[in-house]
Amino acid sequence: MRMKNVWAALLAGSSLSLAACGGASEEVVEIAPEGVPGINVENGRLVLPPVAGNPAAVYFDLTYDGERALTIRRADVAGAESAMLHDYGEYDGKVQMMEALPIGIRKGDKLKFEPGSKHVMTFGLPEETSPGDLIEVTLTVSGGDKYTFEATAQAAGDER
Numbered sequence: 001m002r003m004k005n006v007w008a009a010l011l012a013g014s015s016l017s018l019a020a021c022g023g024a025s026e027e028v029v030e031i032a033p034e035g036v037p038g039i040n041v042e043n044g045r046l047v048l049p050p051v052a053g054n055p056a057a058v059y060f061d062l063t064y065d066g067e068r069a070l071t072i073r074r075a076d077v078a079g080a081e082s083a084m085l086h087d088y089g090e091y092d093g094k095v096q097m098m099e100a101l102p103i104g105i106r107k108g109d110k111l112k113f114e115p116g117s118k119h120v121m122t123f124g125l126p127e128e129t130s131p132g133d134l135i136e137v138t139l140t141v142s143g144g145d146k147y148t149f150e151a152t153a154q155a156a157g158d159e160r
């Protein structure tokens with residue numbers, strides 16, 4: 001019970017700081033009562049593949065202001081058959097995309113998931129997914145807590 005109160009206080013703190021920023025145009029949706037105190041995601045977008053049926057990639061900006069050091073363990077994309085945290089690394093003398101190592105976050109971190117870097121590779125999206133659609137993306141951290149945000153679908157080649 002005591003733990004719950006601490007978390008509630010942290011959550012209240014983070015919404016205060018959000019309000020203080022003001023004027024944020026991005027849609028950020030947190031699904032209560034789950035959630036990860038201190039995590040905030042903005043600028044979520046899902047870039048559709050040029051050819052339907054190919055994998056799509058989710059990019060976003062994540063900030064973390066929680067007290068506990070956490071690790072992002074997995075990502076899920078609503079409606080997709082599967083999703084995987086990807087990063088680029090050097091393998092066999094070439095820089096290529098591969099499954100990401102566990103992504104550690106600690107207080108004060110700002111992480112950009114962006115083209116050429118970390119992203120959520122998304123497989124088997126419904127074919128009717130079109131630009132402008134809002135897609136729910138859920139991150140699961142160490143301990144099993146989940147944070148959900150919405151990513152806006154974009155056509156391949158749109159500004160990322």
Ligand SMILES: [Cu+2]
Nearest residue numbers: 086097119121
């Ligand atoms: Cu990838």
